[in-house]
Amino acid sequence: MYMTHLECPKCSAKHTPHKLTQLCPECGAPLLVRYDLAKVKANFSKEDLIKRKPDLWRYRELLPLVDETNKISLGEGMTPLLALSKLGRQLNIELYLKDEGIIPGGTFKARGAAVGVSRAKELGVTSLAMPTNGNAGAAWAIYAAKADIDAYIVMPVDAPAITRNECAIAGAKLFLVKGLISDAGKIVGRAVAKLGCMDASTLKEPYRIEGKKTMGLEIAEQLAWEVPDVILYPTGGGVGLIGIYKAFLELRQIGWTGNKLPRLVAVQAAGCAPIVKAWEEKKAASEFWDNAATVAFGITVPKALGDFLVLDAIYQTNGCAVAVTDEEILNDQAELASVEGTFVCPEGAANYTAAKKLCASGWIKPNEKVVMLNTGAGLKYPDTVRVHVPVLQPDEDIPL
Numbered sequence: 001m002y003m004t005h006l007e008c009p010k011c012s013a014k015h016t017p018h019k020l021t022q023l024c025p026e027c028g029a030p031l032l033v034r035y036d037l038a039k040v041k042a043n044f045s046k047e048d049l050i051k052r053k054p055d056l057w058r059y060r061e062l063l064p065l066v067d068e069t070n071k072i073s074l075g076e077g078m079t080p081l082l083a084l085s086k087l088g089r090q091l092n093i094e095l096y097l098k099d100e101g102i103i104p105g106g107t108f109k110a111r112g113a114a115v116g117v118s119r120a121k122e123l124g125v126t127s128l129a130m131p132t133n134g135n136a137g138a139a140w141a142i143y144a145a146k147a148d149i150d151a152y153i154v155m156p157v158d159a160p161a162i163t164r165n166e167c168a169i170a171g172a173k174l175f176l177v178k179g180l181i182s183d184a185g186k187i188v189g190r191a192v193a194k195l196g197c198m199d200a201s202t203l204k205e206p207y208r209i210e211g212k213k214t215m216g217l218e219i220a221e222q223l224a225w226e227v228p229d230v231i232l233y234p235t236g237g238g239v240g241l242i243g244i245y246k247a248f249l250e251l252r253q254i255g256w257t258g259n260k261l262p263r264l265v266a267v268q269a270a271g272c273a274p275i276v277k278a279w280e281e282k283k284a285a286s287e288f289w290d291n292a293a294t295v296a297f298g299i300t301v302p303k304a305l306g307d308f309l310v311l312d313a314i315y316q317t318n319g320c321a322v323a324v325t326d327e328e329i330l331n332d333q334a335e336l337a338s339v340e341g342t343f344v345c346p347e348g349a350a351n352y353t354a355a356k357k358l359c360a361s362g363w364i365k366p367n368e369k370v371v372m373l374n375t376g377a378g379l380k381y382p383d384t385v386r387v388h389v390p391v392l393q394p395d396e397d398i399p400l
């Protein structure tokens with residue numbers, strides 16, 4: 001175990017990782033896990049990975065679990081990095097899709113839940129509560145079930161219906177709110193104060209980032225430790241982007257990659273684009289986005305607790321932030337499926353729209369290596385697909 005402490009990115013205070021700590025007790029900012037990277041560098045080599053299982057725990061030296069027996073795993077991680085050669089050729093770039101649709105529960109939220117719930121168990125947590133746009137709640141519900149932890153989940157009534165079913169079948173205590181995730185967050189806040197359970201809200205505990213960080217570690221490993229030029233990420237709370245950034249910083253520090261960092265692109269829906277607005281205005285933090293609405297439900301986050309970390313990651317890597325419309329998202333979702341056979345979620349499709357825009361503007365240059373995160377399976381959003389299917393009578397022929 002190489003974890004040394006929890007560090008506050010705002011006030012630099014250090015805290016022990018050996019008891020449950022939510023936000024920084026000094027200033028209320030999200031906390032980051034720190035490791036003894038010099039020791040990791042000395043004791044962990046790329047060759048060690050060869051004989052390890054293809055799941056996210058293969059990077060255990062860079063993960064916060066103290067005792068392996070607390071690991072709660074459903075086989076998450078090492079998702080495929082697909083070369084989208086046809087679409088890449090059209091854009092004159094080397095285009096990849098990291099497909100998180102193929103993971104327990106069908107979204108990358110499994111990564112944060114696996115590591116977050118494992119650590120919760122390790123720290124003796126018996127109940128947790130969280131607001132969610134659906135996918136995180138579903139993921140935490142299934143991992144909490146395996147860990148014998150009670151999960152209180154609150155999600156908007158408009159969240160994808162399948163995520164409700166997942167929470168319910170996993171035995172979570174599920175509640176719907178006539179409002180947004182921000183409203184669900186207020187309800188959870190009151191529940192946490194009353195029940196004394198762990199608050200598993202986005203970034204209110206430090207371990208979910210560590211799970212999501214493994215997307216960055218895997219991308220690097222799958223590209224044979226060659227850092228891609230650009231990574232596009234559909235950004236809601238931004239945990240994945242913060243995690244991927246952290247992964248590349250840590251890899252650089254242990255000497256597995258060179259000095260290069262990928263330019264990180266936060267992709268948001270035009271109907272909820274607080275990070276894009278803040279980036280365009282060169283601000284360090286975002287403002288609450290009123291009347292947020294988009295088909296890409298997982299990125300409907302009007303104000304992210306870690307917005308300053310997302311923006312910092314973008315600025316530090318010379319990245320950018322791009323907003324795309326629902327119309328573009330749905331068209332590009334269909335293009336990805338019909339050309340490359342990849343049925344991605346709307347959030348994942350948003351990246352492709354953004355990539356096209358950035359190629360057109362010259363921000364992405366010819367032959368650059370570009371990785372898009374597909375954060376979830378299209379199968380989880382059956383109702384966003386527009387289908388017009390002719391119905392035949394048994395004696396009718398296919399019209400040719």
Ligand SMILES: *Cc1c(COP(=O)(O)O)cnc(C)c1O
Pocket residue numbers: 107109135136202234235236237238239240241298299345347348375376
């Ligand atoms: C949660 C979610 C996102 C956004 O993730 P963050 O890391 O919180 O920004 C993107 N896509 C899908 C499918 C999601 O469920």
Ligand SMILES: [Zn+2]
Pocket residue numbers: 008009010011012013024025026027028029
């Ligand atoms: Zn602090």
